[in-house]
């Protein structure tokens with residue numbers, strides 16, 4: 813369980829846990845503020861070349877040292893496709909072009925909080941592969957021979973892809 817707000821972000825009154833309808837939420841009795849918790853949206857790219865998928869090795873926690881699909885959180889004023897392309901560039905040094913929406917999955921095992929992952933299929937248009945930002949290493953892996961994968965949603969997507977290949 814991730815940490816929750818203790819004080820009302822609007823009036824600084826201590827929040828109380830209470831029911832709003834059927835959901836337990838943090839509520840402000842003073843000003844009526846209700847703290848709605850939602851999954852944090854993230855976007856990523858699935859790049860498959862000759863039966864091998866591009867993965868990044870995680871430099872930081874959570875799941876440091878495991879591999880994942882290039883992805884990251886969407887900035888407030890950023891288009892979801894721009895996030896996918898930006899994360900690909902930051903983590904792999906590769907410019908990409910999005911081909912199609914591949915999958916939308918909820919991630920329930922990120923200790924920072926639940927996320928909603930929007931995954932696009934994409935192909936490389938330019939650049940030299942090089943690990944950057946929060947990637948320690950990058951590489952193409954045959955779908956039938958993947959390294960240890962971080963996040964259940966990534967394992968699900970890659971598993972389905974391997975089953976189809």
Ligand SMILES: [Zn+2]
Nearest residue numbers: 820823840843
């Ligand atoms: Zn308040």
